Amino acid sequence: MNDAEIVERLGRHREMRAATVGGHAVFVDTAAFPAGELTTVHRVRDGRVTVVRAESGSYREDVARVLLDLPLGADGRIRAAPIDLPGLPFDRAIALTDLSAGEVPCTVVAAVHHSEIRAGEPERDFQAAISSHGTGLVHHIGNWRRTPVARADARLLDDWPGGIIRRSSTLHAWPAERLLTRVAPEGPAGVRVEIHAVGGEVLVLRREWDRGVGTLTLPDGTPTPVDLPRHELWARLGPVFLGDPAALVTEHSGTPETDVLDLRYQTEEHGWASLPMMETLDHCVARLDRHILRTPGNWAVFTSRSDAVIQVECTAEGLLWLETPYPEEKRSHGRVVTVEEAAALLTTLAREDRSAVDDLPGVEVIGWD
Incomplete structure (x- = not known):
């Protein structure tokens, strides 16, 4: 032609x-x-x-x-x-x-x-x-005024049941910013995500409480420890994916998050999370009435920074059972509580990093044998 x-x-x-x-x-x-x-x-x-x-x-x-x-x-x-x-x-x-x-x-x-x-x-x-x-x-590749969309190729190294990314032996392309603002910081505790920058850097991250922890391996094979507040991952590590490694920060103390808890749950109507996800105290309290008490058998486990635990379950009678387990002693301490009592206990758990179940009157000791 x-x-x-x-x-x-x-x-x-x-x-x-x-x-x-x-x-x-x-x-x-x-x-x-x-x-x-x-x-x-x-x-x-x-x-x-x-x-x-x-x-x-x-x-x-x-x-x-x-x-x-x-x-x-x-x-x-x-x-x-x-x-x-x-x-x-x-x-x-x-x-x-x-x-x-x-x-x-x-x-x-x-x-x-x-x-x-x-x-x-x-x-x-x-x-x-x-x-x-x-x-x-x-x-929007044809928009000459758009903001660049840095690419990263990622895979999950551990299981995340029901998560927004699946464990895989192959890499899949993602917007790098989304990986560092949603996937890595909001994922389950301990679940590792491997992220490859187009420049050859490889980042492996996991969430540990309110921080993103892992290793950045440079193209020459040099490993660098990463320990950052989880909500600063993109601001601190984004330069690697945007091609400006000179601006990179891999370690920063930051300010510890407050009024947050790790949460696992199982509900009939509102899904489940078998691995601990970090949520705000307000979200955890709201879940008691809106989700847990809707159906008998619904349950949730709340964990503080130092692994203090409170767990709740909707009983067959539609009441809220709350307890703290003591695995080393093979027993739990708990009783039926009101939503207001449970909210007060979760507040203590988040702000004082301890379970105050034993401060309640009439607490029962439940042996596991």
């Missing part, structure tokens, strides 16, 4: 206007969308089409010129070329196969940040990585 035939075929589906961008003869079409104008530039040469797309009204001619100038071709692998333009939050250009072009050989050149790609990987793997099941970059 010669260039004239390609132009004629493209024109059947688009209202294109001839233009010149950086000395390149091109055809430009625009389409209006609620989020802003979509501008598409086509350069037809030597029987091929090079396409540059800018979404959400983000088109800049200087960016289009640079992308069209690059000697990039889609060859089945991600090839990155450096770019540097004022105000552009991206520093690489990549070429992708445009599968929507039908019989016309078509290459799409896109601007990306180096933290979003693994140069040299198969294009099919990259397309899977940026899909809705990966980083989601596919939905």
Whole structure:
């Protein structure tokens, strides 16, 4: 198919206007969308089409010129070329196969940040990585004003029943920020997640109470201990995934969290958590009335920083049984309580790091034999 035939075929589906961008003869079409104008530039040469797309009204001619100038071709692998333009939050250009072009050989050149790609990987793997099941970059890769979406490839090393990530022998692409703001800090205590940055760093993290603890292994194999407040993981470790390791902080004392407890539970109507998840004191108290007391057999176990424990269960009569176990003595201390009494005990557990069950009048001693 010669260039004239390609132009004629493209024109059947688009209202294109001839233009010149950086000395390149091109055809430009625009389409209006609620989020802003979509501008598409086509350069037809030597029987091929090079396409540059800018979404959400983000088109800049200087960016289009640079992308069209690059000697990039889609060859089945991600090839990155450096770019540097004022105000552009991206520093690489990549070429992708445009599968929507039908019989016309078509290459799409896109601007990306180096933290979003693994140069040299198969294009099919990259397309899977940026899909809705990966980083989601596919939905806004053409927005030249967007914030870069740093990529990480992760897997779970331990079981997390019912969790948002599953144990796996293979790595899957995630937005790095989500891994360090939701998965690692909010996961069950002791469950390890292995996270690979595109620069070759490998981070293994687990939650220990209100902290993220683990090891960062650099590309040269050097291990560095990690011990950070769990809600500071992205702020402190994000530079690794954004390609700025000089700003990295791996250890910081921070301020201990207050009014939190680790929680395991089983309910008939509101799910379960077989591994300890950290929740606020208010959330734990609210669960008593809203969830535990709804159905006989529902139960929950609350644990403090130093492993003091209070556990509750809805009895066959619909009452709230509360106790503290003493495994070394093979017995429990407890009794039926009101929601208000249970809330007061959970408050002591969270704020004083102790069980106050024995302070209640009429506590029963239940032997395990």
